[in-house]
Amino acid sequence: MDQSKIRNFCIVAHIDHGKSTLADRMIEKTGVLTLREMQNQVLDNMDIERERGITIKSQAVRMIYKAKDGQEYTFNMIDTPGHVDFGYEVSRSLAACDGAILVVDATQGVEAQTLANVYMALDHDLDVFPVINKIDLPSAMPQEAKDEIEDVIGIEAQDAPLISAKNGIGIEDVLEAVVSKIPAPTGDINAPLKALIFDSIYDSYRGVIVFVRVRDGVIRKGMKVKFMATGADAEVVEVGYFAPGSFIPSDELSAGDVGYFTASIKNIQDTRVGDTVTDADKPCAEPLPGYKKVMPMVYCGLYPADSAHYSDLRDALEKLQLNDASLFYEPETSQALGFGFRAGFLGLLHLEVVQERLEREYDLNLVTTAPSVVYKVHKTDGEVFDLTNPTNLPDPSEIDYMEEPIVSGEIMVTTDYVGAIMQLCQERRGKYLSTDYIEQTRAILKYELPLNEIIYDFFDALKSRSRGYASFDYELKGYEKSDLVKLDILINREEVDALSFIVHKDGAYERGRKMCEKLKEEIPRHLFEIPIQACVGGKVIARETVKAYRKDVLAKCYGGDITRKKKLLEKQKEGKKKMRQIGNVEVPQSAFLSVLKLDNTD
Amino acid sequence: MSRDISIYVHIPFCERKCLYCDFLSFGAGKEQIDGYFDALLKEIKTASKVYKDRVVQTVFFGGGTPSFPEGKKICDTLRAIKTEFTLSPECEVSIEVNPASAIYDKLVSFKEAGFNRLSIGAQSLNDEELKKLGRLHDSRMFFETFENARRAGFDNINIDVMSALPDQSLSSYMETLKKVVDLGPEHISAYSLIIEDGTPFYDMDLKLPDEDTDRAMYHETKRYLNEHDYHRYEISNYARDVSAENAGDGPFYGTYECAHNKVYWQRGNYLGLGLGAASMVDNVRWSNTRDMSRYVESASDMSALRENLEKLSLQSQMEEFMFLGLRLVSGVSTERFKQLFSQDITDVYGDVIEMYVKSGHLEIASVNSVGGLASTTYLRLTDAGLDVSNTIMADFLL
DSSP states (O other): OOGGGEEEEEEEEOTTSSHHHHHHHHHHHTTSSOGGGOOSSSSOOSHHHHHHTOOOSOEEEEEEEEOTTSOEEEEEEEEOOOSGGGHHHHHHHHHTOSEEEEEEETTTOSOHHHHHHHHHHHHTTOEEEEEEEOTTSTTOOHHHHHHHIIIIIOOOOTTOOBOBTTTTBSHHHHHHHHHHHSOOOOOOTTSOOEEEEEEEEEETTTEEEEEEEEEESEEETTOEEEETTTOOEEEOOEEEEEETTEEEEESEEETTOEEEEEOOOOOGGGSOTTOEEEESSSOOSSOOTTOOOOOOSEEEEEEESSGGGHHHHHHHHHHHHHHOTTOEEEEEEETTTEEEEEEEESSHHHHHHHHHHHHHHSOOOEEEOOOEEOEEEEETTSOEEEEOSGGGOOOGGGEEEEEEEEEEEEEEEEGGGHHHHHHHHHHTTOEEEEEEEEETTEEEEEEEEEHHHHSSSHHHHHHHHTTTOOEEEEEEEEEEEEOEEEEEEEETTEEOGGGOEEEEGGGHHHHHHHHHHHHHHHSOOOSSOEEEEEEETTEEEEEEEEOOOOOOOOOOOGGGOHHHHHHHHHHHHHHHHTEEEETTEEEEHHHHHHTTOOOOOO | OOOEEEEEEEEOBOSSOOTTOOSSOBOOOHHHHHHHHHHHHHHHHHHHHHTTTOEEEEEEEEESOTTSSOHHHHHHHHHHHHHHSEEEEEEEEEEEEOTTTOOHHHHHHHHHHTOOEEEEEEEOSOHHHHHHHTOSOOHHHHHHHHHHHHHTTOOOEEEEEEESOTTOOHHHHHHHHHHHHHHOOSEEEEEEOOOOTTSHHHHSOOOOOOHHHHHHHHHHHHHHHHHTTEEEEETTEEEEBOOTTTTTTSSOOSBOOOHHHHHHHTTOOEEEESTTOEEEETTEEEEEOSOHHHHHHTTTOHHHHEEEEEEOOHHHHHHHHHHHHTTBTTOEEHHHHHHHHSSOHHHHHHHHHHHHHHTTSEEEEEEEOTTSSSEEEEEEEOHHHHHTHHHHHHTTOO
């Protein structure tokens, strides 16, 4: 195909600024789909994505657009994951593009993720042009938005298309701008094959379907290809393009093209995002830059609420992993929760998404333990290991020192809330770096924060303390030495391993106290008194007591209506079933989750 | 299968609904009330054909407020029951009355019609408390009613009292209890107020006694009533023994425990007549429709009237045997369990029993039978267990 007629691009935006809606309208206008075939948001496939308005997996779609110059152009739009958890996936999707459309909400202006995403696009040498969305809203301020883009980001914005993706206004302008502002690919079609994997999915009939952007050369059916990072090779069975919601086979993909191939690959781990695919017989000299093996950032225990469903959980995880190479899990056993798995995730959102899919798509009832980051434990005997489960922390006498992951964070906030947010960051052991004022009313606060302080309820706290106005973005900076201790929780004098976690020494008392308070609320009263204790190194630092039941009597049983009374008893019994037995205490599943949300300043 | 049966008659009318009440009751005009009693007669006629060969051991008129409608209606209903069914000569025939509506003449007519036990809903003898409950009577009316009842010849009277009322103190409750005991009724029902979903109380911001006070009221009730010769025989019910001079005279041998109530706990047969009334006969449970117009229309059509028909499985029977029987202070007989279900109680409930015996909520007691020859083993709740009986009973569901 003539590369000059190809445009490969993505759309970047802050959450809710209208990225997916714009994508839908562009697909509509290019006539690939009829209106009737359109689901609300064509690109986001999974239910959870649609409900949460975020994209988890990368997707691509090919459109044919007849421009005003009379020429037909092929657009490949790559939809990128929209969350900081998936930063690496985003970077690989961007690397598959030549340009980006920046969507800015005319009522909101530039936000933290707008900046983060634009900078990321610019880092990948993409040509970015802005569009101003939601101009039909009464509170729209398109000129202010344009000025802000120029001031804050420093890209030209005065001729940005003014659109309403929702109502289909200005979409034609966007399509024309794609032709005129996004550069055509410039690969060498005669060089050895060099293609970037930007995603892959598992299909039970065809095996792994690999999404690629061909940089140089050609990939065609029957060809033997090699994955440069993993070293795996395979014979290509099918190549093709993406239509919305379906695959269109073709003979080949050549330099500049975006498409897919299959090669009877069984294991999605062989086709890692960011890897380079080349011709096994005539390999290219060097892989494309930027490949990284992704490592889970957050771990937690996943247990079936009913231990009889252990094997169902295992099967479900296996199936999920087919499509999610970044999901890691291994079996583990908890004294409190029985048999389950320790699973690793890219971040808390990834964790929540997986948990929700397990519960929704596989109909499992789960108990999730407190998420933990990965600590580096340096033992006195010189051994260093990664700690993913607090229970495995060795005796303090064997530990020389520990390190914890630190992120660089940027918080964009209106100046009214700067004080409240600085206070929050301070409480979370943040190291203040700088404040940049973007305009008179808004500032970007830069902090270094320990990851374990932000994975629980930082986002919620941020939102509640800024009345929803603060936005946050972060990336992993590295590991730093830290004074950490293991906090244990004892319920009725029995240690509950599933509730143990690692915390900074200075925060241990506060955290222990809040956990005890929360558990006191969550654990129903029993026929006996239940002490709840928080301990560090065997010393009790906080305590609460769930008082014993004093009264639980059926009311008067008038007219012999036994059925109704039995229903009450059944409800009571049913409630018990949903609980976890720890010693002789029934602990509701919600207790394990509630201890994650301890910020209560609002 | 036992040929005995009990009859419950539901009178769903009240002059005004109390704020804590979640029973099936409402106000009504004369026309509606007349229609209801006509329907009730029809139901009695139809139902009695099925239970011709049964001997009625107890009859209980409950509500609602059975003393609210015209007394003649109630008396006619009882007469119809006496005509259509076979009543045992010792039959206990109770009626609930409300101090606001139980005037002397009415009580006399009840006595004449054949009622031999009266249950008076006093609830409290503190006028402030009564007002807060939404009751129509005051303490003066109650005393008058009690006196009238005695005068009318009722020698078996129950008084209902309630503890844990809004703004009630331990001393004000004990005052009520003392005044009640001073009157010397044969039976006292002492309930602790439970705020039920759907009642006005549920949505009101009430200042209820704290838990310690609530428990103190409950425990003081038992202590004080025991001291005054009332023995507790069920979670909330206390009765006097029949004194020597009265014994052998009436139908009550030994004790004034309410025979009708015990039928429920001991899973005897009972037939519920009237709107929404529940029945259990030969291990089949059902209840009448709760829809008034439907009830009036189809009172003589059993199949249209009855809902939620359930043939109790052996498992349900066992469950009921336990959670109903344990309400009685005497508990459940392990021998009886074996007789009924051909299994040892420990085979079915061994773990639960062991757990609660260990925690002091259940106890096993050997009781000599009347003749003194054989002894029976009873499983019963301890005082601590009676306080939290719900929790324990729930564990007897299989």
